[in-house]
Amino acid sequence: MRRDHRPYWMHAAWESFENAWARHFLAPHFEQLGPAAKLTQPWHIEAFGPNISIGTALHIVATADQKVRLTVWSPADQGGKIEIGDAVFIAPGTRIQATRSISIGHACLFAANTTVTDSDWHGLYNRVDPAPEGRPVILGNNVWVGDGAFIGKGVTIGDNAVIGARSVVTRDVPPYAVVAGAPARIVKMLDENTPMQTRLDLVGESRKLSGFMDNAYRKALKGNSTLGWLRSKLFPRRGD
Numbered sequence: 001m002r003r004d005h006r007p008y009w010m011h012a013a014w015e016s017f018e019n020a021w022a023r024h025f026l027a028p029h030f031e032q033l034g035p036a037a038k039l040t041q042p043w044h045i046e047a048f049g050p051n052i053s054i055g056t057a058l059h060i061v062a063t064a065d066q067k068v069r070l071t072v073w074s075p076a077d078q079g080g081k082i083e084i085g086d087a088v089f090i091a092p093g094t095r096i097q098a099t100r101s102i103s104i105g106h107a108c109l110f111a112a113n114t115t116v117t118d119s120d121w122h123g124l125y126n127r128v129d130p131a132p133e134g135r136p137v138i139l140g141n142n143v144w145v146g147d148g149a150f151i152g153k154g155v156t157i158g159d160n161a162v163i164g165a166r167s168v169v170t171r172d173v174p175p176y177a178v179v180a181g182a183p184a185r186i187v188k189m190l191d192e193n194t195p196m197q198t199r200l201d202l203v204g205e206s207r208k209l210s211g212f213m214d215n216a217y218r219k220a221l222k223g224n225s226t227l228g229w230l231r232s233k234l235f236p237r238r239g240d
Contacts, residue, residue, distance in 0.1 A: 007224045
């Protein structure tokens with residue numbers, strides 16, 4: 001399929017179903033889930049453990065073969081937690097796993113199959129410890145994490161940094177740095193004087209997000225009809 005043939009009403013009905021499913025089945029698993037969340041196929045999003053808090057305008061895309069997993073696994077007296085800011089985007093296959101603390105700032109972007117963890121989960125010599133060591137992970141605002149990247153325990157990443165695809169981050173990353181490799185190293189510094197536009201600017205308020213997403217779909221699906229969608233499913237032709 002080269003384009004989406006659905007009429008707008010069909011998209012709106014499906015989105016309403018996703019929203020209702022997320023409110024009923026998924027939201028209760030969070031300590032907090034802010035308004036204007038856009039959760040695509042929320043039945044493929046797994047939230048496990050206590051103290052998972054998320055701000056406004058979260059956008060997660062999950063699929064059957066690439067679930068998104070947010071996991072807190074720690075003894076009750078240690079109070080592990082995941083805190084995610086406003087206007088964060090998470091692509092399919094992302095895993096965020098905390099035994100102590102993972103804090104993610106506003107407007108961060110996670111490409112597909114990224115991993116953020118604050119623990120190795122097993123010791124080199126004691127591989128059955130039920131309380132594995134963890135060191136907090138902190139991502140600042142507007143951090144862009146590339147496809148398949150790994151961010152390990154004890155790492156702090158500064159505002160506006162970029163983590164290259166397949167990078168393995170084991171050390172702190174300063175603000176505005178572009179890092180790549182395994183282990184990740186600085187390959188470039190962004191110009192701090194160049195204005196940054198972030199998802200927070202675009203969709204940070206719930207009303208802005210709803211309007212932005214609705215207008216985008218109305219434009220993309222303009223001119224589509226129910227009969228045209230049926231024809232594309234039953235009698236596809238070149239160009240569909």
